[in-house]
Amino acid sequence: MLLHKMTEDLSFRLFTLDDAEEVFTLINNSRTYLREYLGWVDNTTEVKDSENWIKTTLQGMVETGGFPTTVAIIYAGEIAGTIGLQGINRVNRSASIGYWLGEGFQGKGIMTKACSNLMDYGFNELKLNRISIEAAFSNEKSRAIPERLGFQEEGHIRQAEWLYNHYVDHVVYGMLAEEWNNYQK
Template sequence: MFQHTIDKDLALRVFRLDDAEEFFQLTIKNKAYLKEWLGWLDYTNTVEDTKENIRGRLQGMVETGGYPKSVAISYKGKIAGTIGYNEINRTSRIGKIGYWLGEEYQGKGIMTKACEAFITYGFTELDLNRIEIAAATGNKKSRALPERLKFTEEGTIRQAEWLYDHYVDHVIYGLLREEWARNHS
């Protein structure tokens, strides 16, 4: 089972079905906070909805030959959020990362460390050549992450996502394996 320890407080690990209650409670506690930028929250109303989400994540491991596409971010033994490849194009070897963190876990460097580890995992274990991150133009916290990790801002997709009652534009960031290797050698 995939588990990657980042430091004494922080690890990435595969979700388990018995995480459903804890992950659901984190989601519900942060629903108002997350709803500003995530469009799926109206579909998470019960622990069973979260179990279905986790089942889908586990099925993603089957699709990748045993490698997880998304994982729990565990901080001091509690689920703090999640990071994953929302999409993997095997032919072109491109992965698209998505992530979110509970509000109480913000500002501790958790997502930066988690994203660095997941990028390394994508390039080394999943054999990706390119990793993309899309963030709403107004989502300054989410945009700061790829900028901090030396992704290249490649452009803006207009009206890329419907968020409840309006469209938002997305800024697309890209990072190539050779760029990551150059910055991490």
């Protein structure tokens, strides 16, 4: 099992089918919180839905030649959320980061640390040139992460996502490999 330790209490690891119940419980316990910005929450109504999502995630590794597109964020021995590099474009050497964190794990610096580690992997191991993050314009917590990490705000996409009964605008943030290397110094 892939395991990447970031701190004593924080690591990434691959999902297994045994995680389905814990993932579902995390979603269910954070349902109202997550639903504000994640359009898939209402489609996760039972453990089987989380199991199917994990199967899809694991299948994604086959499609990327062994790179996991989404991993579990483990904090103090519990699954706290997920993070991944999506839409990896090998020709243009670019990808985007997607993430979510259970409500009870907010405010501990978990996602900023997780994004930083994933960016190191993307830029240094996968040799990506560009990584982007999109967040709903009104999602200040999610937008704070790329801002803390030195991303450049690149634009505003109007009505980028349908969330249940309304559209939300997105802000796009980007980081280039050379900027990340300079930011790390």
